[in-house]
Amino acid sequence: MSMPTEINRRTMLTGLGFAAAFTAVGVSLPTAEAVALPPIRDTFQGLLAFLVPGGDRFSRHQGVTSETTGGVDALAAPALEYTYDQAIPYPLVGRPFDLNLPGAAAVAAILNITASAVNPGSNFGPFAAAFANLKYAEKAEVLRRLERPGLADGTPVRFLINTIPTLAAFAVYSEAPVFDRTTHQLTRRPVGWDLSGYAGVSDGWAEFQGYYRGVDRVTD
Template identity: 35%
Template sequence: MPDPLPLNPPLPLNPPPPTEPPPPPDPPRRDRRALLGAAGLATAATVTAAGARPARAAPDPLTAWTLDTMTGLAVFVLPGPDAHSRAQGTPRPDPGGVEAGLPRFLVDALNRYLPVPVVTAYRRAALTALPAPPGAPASLAKDAVPLAPLVALLLNIQALRVDPRTVAGPLPTPFSRLSYAGKAAVFRLLEGPDPALVEALDAHLPEPLKRTASGLLRFLGGALLELAALGGLSEWGVFDPTTRRLTGRPVGWRLSGYVPAAEGRPEFRGYYQGRREVTG
């Protein structure tokens, strides 16, 4: 007779609790230095530079806004066939400041004008190896105070004083929406009552701050016009700094009819009629 089948063992009265999965590992600890640095960079993004401007990168909003204001200034000094010249009422068939690359020249020159080596040293020491926050302007000068956005802000504020209707229009900035006469009124304000009003505040400051802001305002208007004329009629727009050669005929040459020197010069072949010396 075969052996009976074994019976299943009885279940325990108090079964052990199910085994719980091990707790997940602690999340990786964020670098405190990077966290604080990102917060600091987010706060100081408008006054620090995040690196050199890419050659073909799309400009950030601040740079685009500044560039449009400088375009309005460029066509005020050197109008041409562009939309900004038509907006101010002075279009011309000849090439002007836009074709000469003058807006980029103004932004570049103003952003390089005021170096701050001490501030730069502290900034580099504090922000070395820290990533820039997303969307931070990348086109401001690294070792200088970026004056172009400040000048653009001043021009646009004065434009709204001259004509409040320029708060909206087809062009991006109020100064560019002004007529030619309106832009002249902006410079009249810069050189007239505004510096006198500011001088009432900074005339009593100790040296070297005494009359600094009022002096800057008083001479800013003339300096901007002179800088625009210099850049628009120079070779800056077609000069390649790598090869140190011109890539085209500058606008200033075309407007003035300037003929550059020839590439070659005739070599010296001796004196007339075979002479070797001159006496007397």
């Protein structure tokens, strides 16, 4: 079974890609100054519920749910946090958010700062993260603002912002949430397989056995 190797390879390439990009444009080194961390897990749960709604409490609060298993119940948040922390181990500092945070914390800060601007009331709610307290349309507005041309252009923050919806959706539909990095095995069937209708690993398909219309050789 080659899938565990592929997961490792994808994770490695993602990390190397981030690292190369940040090195090229400049990333600050860690400082001794203590920085308060934003509510990372609730922020990512709110993001996953937005991208792949389910029946979980984050999806219910945003006002958009689904009868299928969503990103929150797919357990994609830890995998997403791990990817960002591995890819961006050093704090990002710079406009327009004045960040001094690495990895997943930087992403959570960006989403929550923008969420507070979209709806100041989002700082109060059932969840620790302002972004998770937003309604569905307000979350869409957060991402729209982050995609504005000119926002943080030419900085590592711009590159990071561009990864947020794509990488989060990939985490849901990939095997990463149930991949054991110690044993290199899946702990259970990935939710993404069911959402996409993927039958799982196979050595071949019956439809491709034999020859097409009796043709068993090709001559020049």
